[in-house]
Amino acid sequence: MTTITADRSDxxxxxxxxxxxxxxxxxxVGDLIRVVQFRDRDxxxxxxxxxxxxxxxxxxxxxxxxxxxxxxxxxxxDKSTASRVANGLEEKAYLTRQRDPEDGRVIRLHATDQGTKxxxxxxxxxxSEYASLLADLSPEVRAGVTWLVGQLTRSFSxxxxxxxxxxxxxx
Numbered sequence: 787m788t789t790i791t792a793d794r795s796d797x798x799x800x801x802x803x804x805x806x807x808x809x810x811x812x813x814x815v816g817d818l819i820r821v822v823q824f825r826d827r828d829x830x831x832x833x834x835x836x837x838x839x840x841x842x843x844x845x846x847x848x849x850x851x852x853x854x855x856x857x858x859x860x861x862x863x864d865k866s867t868a869s870r871v872a873n874g875l876e877e878k879a880y881l882t883r884q885r886d887p888e889d890g891r892v893i894r895l896h897a898t899d900q901g902t903k904x905x906x907x908x909x910x911x912x913x914s915e916y917a918s919l920l921a922d923l924s925p926e927v928r929a930g931v932t933w934l935v936g937q938l939t940r941s942f943s944x945x946x947x948x949x950x951x952x953x954x955x956x957x
Contacts, residue, residue, distance in 0.1 A: 823837065829908065834878070835878075836874070838863075839874055842871045842875060842881075843875055843880055843901055843905050844909070845857055845861060847901060847905040851886075851895060851896050853895070879900055880898055881895050883896075
């Protein structure tokens with residue numbers, strides 16, 4: 787079990803509002819994740835994919851041939867779940883499995899032309915939807931929102947165990 791500890795006394799003394807800001811951010815990010823999850827689910831279903839299948843297809847289409855282990859790490863899933871997701875995409879002819887030409891023991895997932903085109907179509911749909919969300923904002927605010935979300939993503943990603951997850955105790 788991993789234990790995460792933080793010396794909150796130093797932080798609280800130097801910035802008394804930091805903990806309340808952290809609570810507010812936690813609530814806002816949690817709400818955003820739930821809404822986006824349902825929106826992604828509804829969008830992916832229009833294309834006969836689960837959200838996990840869309841994310842997996844995108845990872846393979848954009849990241850080049852991946853092993854199931856690579857896919858699992860990118861999606862923060864365990865290997866068996868990633869394998870099931872890949873199987874579903876293979877059944878729909880969006881992915882294929884091919885032996886690595888340099889190491890025949892390794893099997894890599896490849897996006898088919900059909901899978902790549904579907905991924906691009908979904909991405910364009912999403913980009914149009916996000917553009918309509920940003921339409922009333924100035925270019926500076928749009929850039930700031932994108933920068934902030936990217937910073938948060940990098941910060942969260944640095945704290946995630948990509949080997950399939952772990953439990954932790956915060957003290």
